[in-house]
Amino acid sequence: MWIEENNQLKANFEFQDFVSAFAFMTEVAFHAERANHHPNWSNVYNRVQISLNTHDAGNIVTDKDRDLAEIIDGVYKKFVAS
Numbered sequence: 001m002w003i004e005e006n007n008q009l010k011a012n013f014e015f016q017d018f019v020s021a022f023a024f025m026t027e028v029a030f031h032a033e034r035a036n037h038h039p040n041w042s043n044v045y046n047r048v049q050i051s052l053n054t055h056d057a058g059n060i061v062t063d064k065d066r067d068l069a070e071i072i073d074g075v076y077k078k079f080v081a082s
Contacts, residue, residue, distance in 0.1 A: 002069050003079045007060045008040075008051040009069050015046045024048060026081050037064050039072075062065055 002011045008063040017023040018020075021043055032038045041050045052071065 001073065003032050004061055008053045009061050009065050010049070011052045011069070011072070013048045013050070015048070015079060018043075018045050020079060021046050021048050024075060025045055028072055031075065032068060035064070035071075037068050039068070 002009050004010075013024065016022060025041065025043060025048060028039070034076070037052075037054070039050045039052055041048060043049075052061070052068055054061050054062040054064050057064075
C-alpha cells in the first residue's frame with residue numbers, strides 16, 4: 001500500500017463515506033501527536049492521501065516514518081473491518 005517516492009512514503013486510503021474518512025484522520029492525528037510526527041495529508045470526501053517524511057532529518061524517509069505508516073495501516077484495518 002505504501003510506496004516510497006521522492007523522499008516520501010505515500011499511500012491512499014478509501015472509505016465508505018466522508019464521516020469514516022474524517023474519523024480515520026482523527027484517530028491517526030492522536031497517534032501522530034503522541035509520536036510527535038505529523039503527516040502531510042489531504043481529504044476529499046471518502047479518500048485520504050498521506051505522505052510521510054522526517055523534516056528534522058532533511059525531509060527524507062526514516063524509521064520514524066515507517067513506524068507511523070505501520071500504525072496508520074493498523075488504524076485503517078480497523079475502519080475497513082467494521
